[in-house]
Amino acid sequence: MNGKEGGFVVEISSSTKDELPKTSNKAAVFMYAILDFAKEDRNRVTFSLKVGLAVLLVSLLILVQAPYKVFGTTIIWSILTVAIMFEYTVGATFHKGFNRALGSLFAGVLAVAVAELALMGGPVAEPIIIGISIFVIGTLTSFMKLWPTLVPYEYGFRVILFTYCLIIVSGYRMGNPVRTSIERFYSIVIGAIVTVAVNTLIFPIWAGEQLHMELVKNFNSVADSLEAKWEPPHGRFRQAFYPWSEYVKVGTVLRYCAYEIMGLHGVLHSQIQAPYNLRVIFETEILEATNKAAELIRCLGKDIYDMKQTRKCSLLKNAHSSTEKLQRVIDARLFNKDYNTEEPEINYQSQRQSMSLVTFTSLLIEFVARLDHLVEAVNELSKMAKFKPQSL
Structure with missing residues (x-):
């Protein structure tokens, strides 16, 4: 329920789709289904193209030699950020970006603090402290994301757990958790900037505009229902009285x-x-x-x-x-x-x-x-x- 295990969702379609053409060619049926799905809402095609463009832009930082020398392999986090953060509407993208930025910042600071504390414990105690911290963070984040009032920030808790574990473990092996945290963070920032820029500046899909149009559609539907009562027999309505x-x-x-x-x-x-x-x-x-x-x-x-x-x-x-x-x-x-x-x-x-x-x-x-x-x-x-x- 409500983002927790054991929950469920009641899905009721808002409209009934047209039947697909009867043919034995499964490939043709599949193509017709794709075309019908795209025609229902062209924003779906726009959204897909924008995601591809955003992923391409951050991938150029790896494919092109000059920026790759500056950023290195850590830029892969930018690609992950785009893939995870890019949502259908601008508002949903900002919401997810806020959760990711806040979660990454908190996880980075916490990972650096725990890594320094573990380093003070010596080579024997260091892996033990890190292992205990991973267990505690995993337990706390998994519990807190089930809390009803914190459900909207569930993605942020996932980011905290994911980022913390990667930074603390890689920092332990590489020996420099501060540098690892900084590199991860600016890579995430680059991915977030590209995501927000592409989604906001290129054919943006505004949830507020969709809500506005749905409200207008409801008004028009009420007006149509009043006018339909006075229409003569037509189309599939052959009876004298509608x-x-x-x-x-x-x-x-x-x-x-x-x-x-x-x-x-x-x-x-x-x-x-x-x-x-x-x-x-x-x-x-x-x-x-x-x-x-x-x-x-x-x-x-x-x-x-x-x-x-x-x-x-x-x-x-x-x-x-x-x-x-x-x-x-x-x-x-x-x-x-x-x-x-x-x-x-x-x-x-x-x-x-x-x-x-x-x-x-x-x-x-x-x-x-x-x-x-x-x-x-x-x-x-x-x-x-x-x-x-x-x-x-």
């Missing part, structure tokens, strides 16, 4: 389902989290329920897009069966004292810590229950809009 009210009903039910998703998101990002051992125990049942629900929603979206009626009863039944199974497991393992006595890690005291998990599962079960209304609304729409029946 089923405007049914589309509004489906949208309303879907919006209430989205409210449940927002509730699940709030539980995942709350400060109070269920213990890791409980999340692992119920992981299979929760994943099954979310996958079945997502499959049903995708099927409903495809039915509306294709204007066809398919059999959704089996998918709805599977979704309900998965939540019923989840409810039985929750009741058996959290609220059954006889069961808890057999598993000491789940006792009465741990029930107080498991409220976050109970809340999450309750919202998930309620979300699946709302799918009944969504299926009913889509069925009514299919009748009013005269969707084509499923071909056997």
